[in-house]
Amino acid sequence: MFSIENWLNEPCRRAFLRRGTLGIGAAALGALLRAEEQTVVRVPEWTGVLKSPHHPPRIKRVIHLCMAGGASHLETLDHKPKLAEMDGQSMPESYTKGKQIAQLQGKELKCLAPQHPFNKHGKSGLEISAILPHISSVADDLCVINSMQTDQINHDPAHTVMNTGTSIPGRPSMGSWLLYGLGSQSKNLPGYVVLTSVGGGQSQPIASRQWHSGFLPSRFQGVEFRSKGDPVLYVNSPQGVDIDGQREVIDAVQELNRIGNETFDDPEIATRISQYELAFRMQTSVPELMDVSNEPQHIHDLYGTQGGDGTFAANCLLARRLAERGVRFIQLYHRGWDHHGGIKKGAEVTAKLVDQGTAALIKDLKQRGMLDETLVIWGGEFGRTPMAQGNGRDHHIMGFSTFLCGGGVRGGTKYGATDELGYAAIEDHVHVNDLHATMLHQFGIDHERLTYRFQGRDFRLTDVAGTVIQKIVS
Numbered sequence: 276m277f278s279i280e281n282w283l284n285e286p287c288r289r290a291f292l293r294r295g296t297l298g299i300g301a302a303a304l305g306a307l308l309r310a311e312e313q314t315v316v317r318v319p320e321w322t323g324v325l326k327s328p329h330h331p332p333r334i335k336r337v338i339h340l341c342m343a344g345g346a347s348h349l350e351t352l353d354h355k356p357k358l359a360e361m362d363g364q365s366m367p368e369s370y371t372k373g374k375q376i377a378q379l380q381g382k383e384l385k386c387l388a389p390q391h392p393f394n395k396h397g398k399s400g401l402e403i404s405a406i407l408p409h410i411s412s413v414a415d416d417l418c419v420i421n422s423m424q425t426d427q428i429n430h431d432p433a434h435t436v437m438n439t440g441t442s443i444p445g446r447p448s449m450g451s452w453l454l455y456g457l458g459s460q461s462k463n464l465p466g467y468v469v470l471t472s473v474g475g476g477q478s479q480p481i482a483s484r485q486w487h488s489g490f491l492p493s494r495f496q497g498v499e500f501r502s503k504g505d506p507v508l509y510v511n512s513p514q515g516v517d518i519d520g521q522r523e524v525i526d527a528v529q530e531l532n533r534i535g536n537e538t539f540d541d542p543e544i545a546t547r548i549s550q551y552e553l554a555f556r557m558q559t560s561v562p563e564l565m566d567v568s569n570e571p572q573h574i575h576d577l578y579g580t581q582g583g584d585g586t587f588a589a590n591c592l593l594a595r596r597l598a599e600r601g602v603r604f605i606q607l608y609h610r611g612w613d614h615h616g617g618i619k620k621g622a623e624v625t626a627k628l629v630d631q632g633t634a635a636l637i638k639d640l641k642q643r644g645m646l647d648e649t650l651v652i653w654g655g656e657f658g659r660t661p662m663a664q665g666n667g668r669d670h671h672i673m674g675f676s677t678f679l680c681g682g683g684v685r686g687g688t689k690y691g692a693t694d695e696l697g698y699a700a701i702e703d704h705v706h707v708n709d710l711h712a713t714m715l716h717q718f719g720i721d722h723e724r725l726t727y728r729f730q731g732r733d734f735r736l737t738d739v740a741g742t743v744i745q746k747i748v749s
Contacts, residue, residue, distance in 0.1 A: 321494065323458035328719025333648070333683035333748070335460065337453070337714060338594050339606045340633060340653040341437070344430070344479050344613030347659035347668050348676035349697050350622040353421045354393040354402040357695040358661050362388035366662035370698045374673070375428055376660070386696065387663035390619035399687030406626040409634035415687040416637060416646070418679045418747050422691025422700035425657050425672045425707050430479045430613070433656035433672070436707050438485045440736050447489035447727075449711055450604035452736045454495040455488075456725045457718065460601035463560035465498040467604045468597055470590040472502055475611035475625025486606065490729040497606065500593075502585040564596055578635040588632030595639050598649060612655055616667035637680055650682030650717055652710075661697045673699040677710070682717050683749050690747050705744060712741035717748065 349355060366384040376384075393402045397414035410417075427433040432442045439446040447455070450467040459466025469486050486497030567575075567582035570592070575581050580588040587609045594605045609629050614621040633653060640646040658675020659668030674693035680686070691703035712722040715736065722741050726733040 320462075321454075321458045323454075323456050325456050325720065325725065329721040329724060330716075330719050332717065332719030334650045334681075334717045335648045336598055336602065337450075337604050337650045337652065337682075338598065338636070339604070340591075340629070340636075340651065341434075341606060341608045342612045342629065342653065342655040343434070343481060343608045343610045344476055344655065345433075345657045345659055345670055345675075346612045346625075346655040347614065347618060347622055348421065348674070348693075349389050349659065349661060349668070350391055350618065351404050351407060351626070352419050352676035352678065353693060353697055354404075355389060355661070355693075355695065355697040358386055358697055359388040361386040361696070366696075370694075370696065371662070376669070382664050384662040384664065386661060387618075387666070387668065390622065397687060401687060401689060404626075406623045407630050409630045413634050413637045413680070416641070416680050417686060417688075418684045419676060419689045420678065420691055420705050420710075420744075420747075421674070421676045421689060421693055422703050422705050423654065423658070423675045423677050423707070423710070424700055424704055425675075428657065428670050428672050430656065430670075431482065433670075434481065434485050437656045439489065440708055440711050440741075441738050444484070445489050446734070447491045447495070447736070448486050448497065449714070449736055450486060450497050450606060451488040451491050451495040452715075452725065453604050453718065455491050455727065456715075456720055457603065459603050461603070462601075464564065464597065464600055464602055466602060467495070467497040467606075468602050469497045469499045469606045469608070470502055470593060471499070471608040471610060472585060472587040472590055472628075473610045474587075474628045475609075476621050477613035477615070478610040479613050481608050481610060490734070491727060497604070502590055560600070564593070564600065567592060567596070574639065577639060579631045586632070587629045588635065591632035591636040592639075595636055595643075595645075598640070598645060599643075614659070614667050615669060616665055618659070618667045621667075640681065646681035648682065650684065650714060651680040652714070653678050653680070671698075674701075679747065684717075685747050685749055688747065690744065703746075706740065708737045708741035709744055711736050713744045713748065716743045 349358065364386050366386055371384060389404075392405045394405060394411070395402055396411040399415050401414040401417060401419060403411045403414060403419075425433055425436050427436050427442050435444065435446075436442050438448040440449070454466045467486065471481060483499065486499070488494070488496035565583070570582070574592070578588045578592045580586055580592065582589050582592055587607065590607045594607055597605050609625075611625045611628065612622075614625075637646065637651060640649055640651075654677025655675070658671045660671045661668075663669075674697065691705055692701060693699060694701050715722040715725065722735060722737045722743070726735045728734075
C-alpha cells in the first residue's frame, strides 16, 4: 500500500550514489592517514586549449589600465578647438536628435569647452591634455584611438561590454578567455590578477563579475588582490600550523578531490584541485611579490610611491612585478573618473592620481625590455558628452578615446577621429569588439577560432563581430 511516509524514507538512486561516494571518500581518507609517507598529488597544469598559436604572437601579456567612471576624451586625448569656440552656445540639434543621451530631457544642452589646454608632444606631435604631463612624456610610444564606440550608456553594463564583449550577463571576461586559450605562464600566482584604487571623483562600484569566467570553468576567473595590507585573505598560515603540516592536509584533500574527479569528470573538481595547489604556493610567492623594499629608490621615485599605500601608482608598480612573474592578464581599475559636475577640477585631480604611475609603468617596462611583449591598454568604459547641463559632462558612447602602448602597436600615432565637437566617431570606427579582436591577434590568436561550446552554441569573446585594426599593429 502506497504511503507518503514510506516514499519519503525510500532512498532514491541519486541519494544512494551520493551516500556511497561518502563511504569511498572516508575509506580513502583513512588509507591516506595510515600511510607512512604521503604521495604528492600531481596537479595537471592547464597549458591552454590552443596547442599552438594561429600565427606568430607578438605579446605575452596585457596590462589593462581601466579608468573606471568614464574618462573624458575632451579633457585627455581628443583636442577639439571648435568646441572651445562654441562654449556656452546651444548644442546643435542635428547632433543629438533621436540619439541615446544620458541627460535630462527637456533641459537645454549647451556646448562645454575643453577645460584644459592641449599641447603637442614628442617627435610624433601627438596632442595630449596638459593635465597628463607624465603620459605626454611617452607620447612617441602611444597609439591614441579617438574613435572608440560602445553599446551601453550606464556604468555597469558598459564595463560588462568592455570586459566580455557583450552586455549580456554571464559571459567570460577577456582575461578568462586568454587563460582558457593560452594558459598561464606563472606557476605560483594566478594568471589573471585585478587591483583597484579610488580617488578624484565619484567612486562607482566595480562588481567582481567583471572578471568572472562566465560559462568557462571557474579556474579561469580573475583574482582580486587587495591594494593595502594582505593582498589575499588568509595567505599566511594560522598560528601553530607549519608548512609541512599544511602540505600533509592539502595532499589528503587533493587525493580525495582526485578520486572525485575520476568518478565525475567535473571541471569544477579539477578547478578545486589546481586552486588548492596554487593557494599553497601563493603563501610564499605573494608575500615576496608585495615586498617592494628591495626595489631601488630610483624606481620608487619613478612611480612616486614607496608601495603598499593602495594608490594607483603603487598598483602600477605591482603590475610590473606581476608581469615579471608571468601573470598573463593584469587589470588595474581606478574608480574616480565620473564627473557629472565640476569636471575642470575633478579631471585634473583624478588625472594627477593616475598620470605618473601610468607613465612610470611604460618607462619601467621599456627599460627592462618588456614593453615589446606587453600590451598596455588605457581607457574607460565610455567617454563624456561635449554638451552639458551644468559644469560637468555625462556618459557618452558615440565617440571616446583610449590608447594602446607596446606589444607591436605603432607608437606615436593617432587612429580614428570624432567630429569637430567630439560627439561621434566619423573616421575609422573602433568598437570594443574590434579592440578585443586586435588584442587576441597580438597574442597570435584568430578571434573567430577561439571558441567554447555552451548550450549548443560556439561562443567567442568577440561574439559575432570584431575586426582586427591592422593599421595600428606591426
